[in-house]
Amino acid sequence: MSQAWVILSGKGGVGKSMVTSSLALALARRDMKCCCVDADMGLRSLDMLYNMHNKVVYDALDVARKDCKIKYALIPHTLHEGLSLLPASQLGDVSDMDADDMDRIVKKLKKRAGYVFLDAPAGIGRGVKNLLSAADHSILVTTADDIAIRDAERVIALLEESGKSRPMLIVNRVIPEMVLSGEMYSPQVVAATLDVPLLGCIPDDRAVLAAVNQHESFMERTCPAQAAIDRIAQRFLGDSIPMPVFEPKKRGLFRWKKPNGISLT
Numbered sequence: 078m079s080q081a082w083v084i085l086s087g088k089g090g091v092g093k094s095m096v097t098s099s100l101a102l103a104l105a106r107r108d109m110k111c112c113c114v115d116a117d118m119g120l121r122s123l124d125m126l127y128n129m130h131n132k133v134v135y136d137a138l139d140v141a142r143k144d145c146k147i148k149y150a151l152i153p154h155t156l157h158e159g160l161s162l163l164p165a166s167q168l169g170d171v172s173d174m175d176a177d178d179m180d181r182i183v184k185k186l187k188k189r190a191g192y193v194f195l196d197a198p199a200g201i202g203r204g205v206k207n208l209l210s211a212a213d214h215s216i217l218v219t220t221a222d223d224i225a226i227r228d229a230e231r232v233i234a235l236l237e238e239s240g241k242s243r244p245m246l247i248v249n250r251v252i253p254e255m256v257l258s259g260e261m262y263s264p265q266v267v268a269a270t271l272d273v274p275l276l277g278c279i280p281d282d283r284a285v286l287a288a289v290n291q292h293e294s295f296m297e298r299t300c301p302a303q304a305a306i307d308r309i310a311q312r313f314l315g316d317s318i319p320m321p322v323f324e325p326k327k328r329g330l331f332r333w334k335k336p337n338g339i340s341l342t
């Protein structure tokens with residue numbers, strides 16, 4: 078049975094598109110058929126993150142307006158068979174599509190892929206509300222700071238009002254040294270504050286931006302963020318992968334460790 082997941086955040090720029098693109102890629106590598114929908118109307122980014130921006134001809138708005146069939150708008154990933162992208166319109170805005178349009182599109186995509194990921198705009202506006210009925214489940218992305226956490230609470234409230242189940246949480250841009258020195262909340266504290274299950278955490282990793290700037294995905298590299306996304310993908314599929322915990326090293330310096338003592342970085 079295919080599933081549609083919407084990737085949400087309260088605050089903008091916390092890593093929704095990064096999570097959407099890399100989690101779908103990690104699943105595609107495990108032979109899952111995945112389709113990403115860039116649902117950030119007017120502000121698309123997944124085409125760039127997948128380095129497929131030169132291949133966009135039609136987009137989700139063309140499909141919604143019935144100007145083209147969905148198969149012509151879907152772009153297959155260059156490297157990973159089984160992964161495809163439905164780009165957002167770069168010119169349209171949120172008022173050009175409604176919840177019914179999105180429902181229809183997602184229903185069609187669920188016939189083609191086991192997992193459909195909807196990369197939402199930030200916040201709790203109409204663009205997000207339009208996605209909720211089409212989605213079976215949600216992932217909430219936040220950074221570990223008070224502003225992002227407070228905004229994430231608004232998203233959780235919106236999900237509750239809409240009769241949706243609680244989201245899974247990903248805490249992004251974690252800086253272990255700051256957690257250990259008490260300058261940043263741990264992912265576990267963020268999850269407890271929001272009262273949602275923790276799917277994983279991703280370290281702040283310069284390889285993420287470096288890869289984008291070189292028109293690559295950090296998932297093609299060996300780096301802490303890639304390892305974190307791989308663990309998240311395994312948990313997403315139901316594997317029991319321990320969550321990183323932060324422990325002081327004996328001689329003063331710190332490292333990020335699994336509970337069994339194997340360093341994750």
Ligand SMILES: Nc1ncnc2c1ncn2[C@@H]1O[C@H](COP(=O)(O)OP(=O)(O)OP(=O)(O)O)[C@@H](O)[C@H]1O
Pocket residue numbers: 086088089090091092093094095096117122197198199249250251279280281282283285286289302
């Ligand atoms: N773990 C990370 N380490 C380093 N940089 C990161 C990480 N995650 C995201 N970034 C960077 O943060 C920026 C914002 O990420 P992204 O576009 O995925 O956020 P977003 O939530 O989708 O933003 P928007 O709300 O505008 O859609 C990008 O430049 C991205 O490369």
Ligand SMILES: [Mg+2]
Pocket residue numbers: 093094095117122196197
């Ligand atoms: Mg985005």
